[in-house]
Amino acid sequence: MQPNRIIYEGKAKKIYATGAENLVLMVFKDEATALDGAKKGIIENKGIMNNRISNLLYEVLEQNGIETHLVKPVDDRSVLVKKMDMVPLEVVVRNVVAGSLVKRLGKPEGTELKSTVVEYYYKDDALHDPMVNQCHIKAMGWAQPEHLKEMQARALAVNTILKELFAQINIILVDFKLEFGFYEGRIVLGDEISPDSCRLWDRKSLEKLDKDRFRRDMGQESEAYREVMVRLEKYMANRRGNRLKARVYITLKPGVLDPQGEAVKKSLHVLGYEEVEEVRMGKFIELGLQSRDKSAAKREVEELSHKLLANPVIEDYRVEVLEDETT
Numbered sequence: 001m002q003p004n005r006i007i008y009e010g011k012a013k014k015i016y017a018t019g020a021e022n023l024v025l026m027v028f029k030d031e032a033t034a035l036d037g038a039k040k041g042i043i044e045n046k047g048i049m050n051n052r053i054s055n056l057l058y059e060v061l062e063q064n065g066i067e068t069h070l071v072k073p074v075d076d077r078s079v080l081v082k083k084m085d086m087v088p089l090e091v092v093v094r095n096v097v098a099g100s101l102v103k104r105l106g107k108p109e110g111t112e113l114k115s116t117v118v119e120y121y122y123k124d125d126a127l128h129d130p131m132v133n134q135c136h137i138k139a140m141g142w143a144q145p146e147h148l149k150e151m152q153a154r155a156l157a158v159n160t161i162l163k164e165l166f167a168q169i170n171i172i173l174v175d176f177k178l179e180f181g182f183y184e185g186r187i188v189l190g191d192e193i194s195p196d197s198c199r200l201w202d203r204k205s206l207e208k209l210d211k212d213r214f215r216r217d218m219g220q221e222s223e224a225y226r227e228v229m230v231r232l233e234k235y236m237a238n239r240r241g242n243r244l245k246a247r248v249y250i251t252l253k254p255g256v257l258d259p260q261g262e263a264v265k266k267s268l269h270v271l272g273y274e275e276v277e278e279v280r281m282g283k284f285i286e287l288g289l290q291s292r293d294k295s296a297a298k299r300e301v302e303e304l305s306h307k308l309l310a311n312p313v314i315e316d317y318r319v320e321v322l323e324d325e326t327t
């Protein structure tokens, strides 16, 4: 896709207009900034990795019923997204003490929080993105209280989904930042979720796999981002490969009376389809399965068909298992 007019160039991404009024192209850059813009640098291939990571995470969120701005990845650095009217807030979710919370609460980094913390920051570089509370947000009209409530609930749901997902790849989701916007009147999750906007620690070594490596001059930034991307991609590929589809065809046993079939047959005759001699009604059920083994899946679906889907006294069933091409 040929991007046209640039709408906005930020520190990490560029936003371009597209042929469609309601869509924009988001292009991820390798530039990194930290410490309120005082520290600048390049993390090699960061743009490519953040684009992939963010798109994968948004795909998982969508599968879990969270609407995101993701429309379609376009190339290695760019993604087509819904053009939103952004809420000027950063919604931060924290599971573990880290970053600015270390000083504010006087607790060492890594201290477990007894419950999830949600914080809001007003997006304004000149003011250094100050932390604000719900009263400030309401008083300044940055978001209506009902919209703020919705964003908070959405942020907590994202936390539950992503914490679980990262746990599967041996990563602790320490904290992260979200940005929301309005699209066709709905609150939708925008911007990105990546090692730029999350703190991610390896579960065993507690090694940092995020932008803190850059903030603290720890080195190996690009390698850390790559580690997150590779683990996520492997996990997703596995999950996709594991999907099977089962089709169960249930029909009445020969000789069993089928009043419904008889009624349909009569109607067909009334309509002039005299040549129809017999109508037997049946059921078709499709199941999605998280499994790789086709024959084990077939045995299992036959068993559950026998127990529940069909009535084995009067019905026959046939099970077919195939790869699920839709995921």
Ligand SMILES: Nc1ncnc2c1ncn2[C@@H]1O[C@H](COP(=O)(O)OP(=O)(O)OP(=O)(O)O)[C@@H](O)[C@H]1O
Binding pocket: 008, 009, 010, 011, 012, 013, 014, 015, 024, 069, 081, 082, 083, 084, 085, 086, 123, 124, 125, 179, 181, 190, 191, 192
């Ligand atoms: N779907 C979207 N539609 C419109 N704007 C978006 C969308 N998603 C994110 N944005 C905005 O696009 C910009 C992305 O650029 P980038 O993240 O580089 O900005 P930034 O330098 O961090 O500056 P900012 O403080 O504005 O975030 C942000 O301003 C973000 O709020």
Ligand SMILES: [Mg+2]
Binding pocket: 010, 012
């Ligand atoms: Mg930004």
